[in-house]
């Protein structure tokens with residue numbers, strides 16, 4: 488006999504804990520279920536999108552998908568897709584994309600996104616904006632009430648010319664939201680991070696919610712020196728969220 492109390496033995500097994508990377512893979516594979524042979528596909532960038540690209544490569548290799556053309560959103564994704572034998576093209580040759588699949592840094596209840604913490608926001612916005620369907624894949628940690636106000640960065644791609652000047656103009660513009668604007672580092676020898684387009688990124692850390700996102704978006708884009716920002720407003724058609732309790736699909 489044992490004098491151990493019942494508390495020592497869980498009556499039901501604990502839920503299987505999945506790692507964040509496993510959740511990302513689950514969301515990515517679910518999104519690839521939307522892919523059909525003959526499609527032109529926007530291939531996203533980041534640790535979640537890379538699972539989708541890998542899955543597309545696998546299905547091509549197995550002959551379960553055919554005649555796919557991929558449009559990569561970054562040089563990194565281009566390398567991965569090439570290594571998997573995915574035929575690639577660009578927006579000049581394929582100005583209309585059937586389906587894009589990509590991750591996001593933040594998703595709000597209206598399916599507005601912040602993207603670009605991986606630095607690929609410009610190509611992502613061009614390619615995903617040209618897509619008939621844009622499926623976003625995230626683990627549940629990316630779901631927020633308001634994008635941009637979480638003290639995590641809202642990235643803005645700027646031209647390198649007088650980057651400190653532009654960063655300061657951005658900070659002034661966003662001062663009302665308690666903004667700190669930092670030039671992203673990570674380039675060679677601690678220099679500025681350089682995007683695939685030869686530009687820099689300013690990460691804006693905001694203390695307050697932005698309120699009218701469309702108005703803020705327009706104001707940022709009006710600043711000379713700004714190329715693009717990481718708010719993807721009203722662009723996602725579907726968001727696939729993988730969590731401990733399963734997968735949720737949110738449609739626009």
Ligand code: 5RP
Nearest residue numbers: 533534535590602603605607
């Ligand atoms: C890159 C992006 C990524 O989609 C975003 O940063 C999410 O990345 P991850 O899937 O690694 O969390 O916008 O520019």
